[in-house]
Amino acid sequence: MTDQSTQQARTPEAPAPEPRSGGVTRRTLLGTAGATGLVLGAAGGAAGYAAAPAPATPLTSVGSDRAMFHVKHQPGITEALQACGHLIAFDLAAGAGRKEAAALLRRWSTTAERLMAGEPAPHDDTDVSRDAGPSSLTVTFGFGHSFFARTGLEKQRPAALDPLPDFSSDRLDKARGEGDLWVQIGANDALVAFHALRAIQKDAGAAARVRWQMNGFNRTPGATARPMTARNLMGQIDGTGNPKPTDAAFAQQIFVPPTGEPAWMANGSYAVVRRIRMLLDDWEKLSVSAQEQVIGRRKADGAPLTGGHETTPMDLEKADAKGDYVIALNAHARITRPDKNGGAAMLRRPFSYHDGIDADGTPDAGLLFVCWQADPLRGFVPVQRKLDRGDALSRFIRHEASGLFAVPGGAGKGEYVGQRLLEG
Amino acid sequence: MTDQSTQQARTPEAPAPEPRSGGVTRRTLLGTAGATGLVLGAAGGAAGYAAAPAPATPLTSVGSDRAMFHVKHQPGITEALQACGHLIAFDLAAGAGRKEAAALLRRWSTTAERLMAGEPAPHDDTDVSRDAGPSSLTVTFGFGHSFFARTGLEKQRPAALDPLPDFSSDRLDKARGEGDLWVQIGANDALVAFHALRAIQKDAGAAARVRWQMNGFNRTPGATARPMTARNLMGQIDGTGNPKPTDAAFAQQIFVPPTGEPAWMANGSYAVVRRIRMLLDDWEKLSVSAQEQVIGRRKADGAPLTGGHETTPMDLEKADAKGDYVIALNAHARITRPDKNGGAAMLRRPFSYHDGIDADGTPDAGLLFVCWQADPLRGFVPVQRKLDRGDALSRFIRHEASGLFAVPGGAGKGEYVGQRLLEG
Secondary structure, three states, rough: OOOOOOHHHHOOOOOOOOOOOOOOOOOOOOHHHHHHHHOOOOOOOOOOOOOOOOOOOOHHHHHHHOOOOOOOOOOOOOOOOOOOEEEEEEEEEEOHHHHHHHHHHHHHHHHHHHHHHHOOOOOOOOOOOEEOOOOEEEEEEEEHHHHHHHHHHHHHHOHHOOOOOOOOOOOOOHOOOOOOEEEEEEEEEEEHHHHHHHHHHHHHHHEEEEEEEEEEOOOOOOOEOOOOEEEOOOOEEEEOOOOOOOOOOHHHOOOOOOOOOOOOHOOOOOEEEEEEEEOOOHHHOOOOOOOOOOHHHHHOOOEEEOOOOOOOOOOOOOOOOOOEEOOOOOHHHHHHOHHHOOOOOOEEEOOOEEEOOOOOOEEEEEEEEEEEEOOOOOOOHHHHHHHHHHHHHHHHHHEEEEEEEOOOOOOOOOOOOOHHOOOO | OHHHHHHHHHHOOOOOOOOOOOOOOOOEEHHHHHHHHHOOOOOOOOOOOOOOOOOOOOOOOHHHHOOOOOOOOOOOOOOOOOOOEEEEEEEOOOOOHHHHHHHHHHHHHHHHHHHHHHOOOOOOOOOOOOOOOOOOOEEEEEEEEHHHHOOOOOOOOHHHHHOOOOOOOOOOOOOOOOOOOEEEEOOOOOHHHHHHHHHHHHOOOOOOEEHHHHHHHHOOOOOOOOOOOOEOOOOOOOOOOOOOOOOOOOOHHHHOOOOOOOHHHHEEEEEEEEEEOOHHHHHHHOOOHHHHHHHOOOOOOOOOOOOOOOOOOOOOOOOOOOOOOOOOOOOHHHHOOOHHOOOOOOEOOEEEEEEOOOOOOOOEEEEEEEEEEOOOOOHHHHHHHHHHHHOOOHHHEEEEEEEEEEEEOOOOOOOOOOHHHHHH
16 A cells, blocks of 8 residues: 555665765865865765655755765764754663663664765664755764763773863853763754754663753855855854864874874864853944954954954064054953964864743853864863953853763774774 | 954945845745746845955855845745744833834834845844855744734734634643744844844844744755755655645735735735644654554655655545555545645745753654645634644644734835834
């Protein structure tokens, strides 16, 4: 009567070849595709929905772009910001330990690999992403500090996972922070991203329960003609100071070296996650000129107030006619400049968030700040310590939740993420 | 010191010509651009950001597509579904009446016209949409039942705005329903949509306060190769039965006629808004086959269970070998079929929503159902009455909020939306 072969019919008729290296989408972060390997959209194969008598309208690159799962570093770190993001943290269920965690990471890895290829989930696919290409989907897995005691793996816990210090300006909701396990999902289509979130949640089954979950967004590819340094909800260009994959020190700053400690973190990275609420009503009362003083950069194009364009170095010594620094001592850009933080560097890869408008008319909106570094004590922590003391921007933001996660290197073929920890 | 001409520099150097008729984006609903007038993306003019030394990368149509403000019917009704949506309702402030409402609608109309052209807001633009094209932004304004008593305009209140009947399956949160004023915002870029929401909220000033606000989404253009009949978060193709602009009765079903009553609603429409939560945990426990029985259509392609493809008419009399109807008597598609509802028709133009995962792991997700009709008593109401009694789908959904709004016709050049009501 009805077409019972539906699920089977979704399998791509001609699966796309799977490049084993590279692992970046066509729109690579900062446009350095040539330097890090280029994977063209896996047209046809990755889209792979055969059942309907649909005309052969080609997917645009929005749908067909695909990130690879089996790569040196997990996907979702150096890929271009996606339009839609979900962050979700889980705690292991009572009674679940190392064995259950291993099985869960195995399920999750299988699901992530399939969904990132534009295929349905291995079990009970919900069809929500049917018709769509992979849409640059990435799924990234990490372990929180509490994971290790619960699984008897304390000896494998990296020192870099030690809790972040308290910052005086923090107003953290513990219930929305940390967690045993963390998953970051990004895609350029909201249904593809939701589909992945739901599949990851269902894979957790009885092994883990959701601790917290947040939704975010960035620009849609093609909505802007500028090379995409993102803007945040304050209207600021956000990410100018990011290290570039072409920098000599990039890999060293962002990733644990292949010979690093602990061994299971080889090629991994540490993610600091902060839900940073923006006090937009206060911010927007400032003139553009006053906002630019707070940041130290021009709002329109991100150029330093000392002149030039977005990537022109700041002239930190330049003074105005009155003898005041053009870029104030408490300007956000001055404090966060990487070259004066002992070489500290982090790769900021955030999503904006907007969870609606509170009863008093205030938007619950801001930044799901996610930054990546080889060592939080040399990346996020020293910069945040300085910001906590003297950043002119701190009046206009509020850190409401925080998490720190160890994100192992990418899984080899036939391997699952975290296997070297869980079966090491 | 800093570039104080920033705000001015955003004005397009060569404003695009403004077509006075048509008012549809390139991707018109159901692809009938030829029938209703075609406005190509206003490249350059509408994008219109001159300050930065940006390379002349062209916007794709995602960014450059533009809907017109001064059109016969307000934008946001027949335009293709956008990737991002915001619904927001306001109540007039204590002491605010007809005069303040008129001034507010004038401000809102000016803002909507400018933002839809890809220009900054008239006052205190936040820069959040800078660099982006109009991205198919639409802003649509409506009046709720309570508006008319508050403004002394009871005699102008249409009978069609009488409160919807109670439905037995409703579980409505009054605080998230109705409202004096309603604004629908849609765009293919999340920052463009947020920017518009914020501008509309700020325009309200002291005249009105936010009553409720909801965020939604649809597919990103280009993510799917199929002609875009949307899928919802249950994985179903959603909107197959929609009337088409090429139907002879389309205008009559969806819009108040130019000579209709009350006169200020000429060329207007009525929007029914329902926040419909989907009980996804229950739904996803069903097999695909069982889900198809509930709907009466194949999940993969939306074809009726009696065969064919998505647009093949259902064979409602067809029985299986056991003598049972192939499309069950309580199947959602059978109950909602327009041809058996006395010619009732509504144009469904929803957004999906996902407000995160509750503490018990349940997703707060579903449909921001928005449907358009010339008369709710001949559109939404009779269909919902039937669904309320006998829809197999009702076990899996919950109507949590409801609103009904009178959406006047489009504003003529030099006019604001609702002017014929407020100055009539």
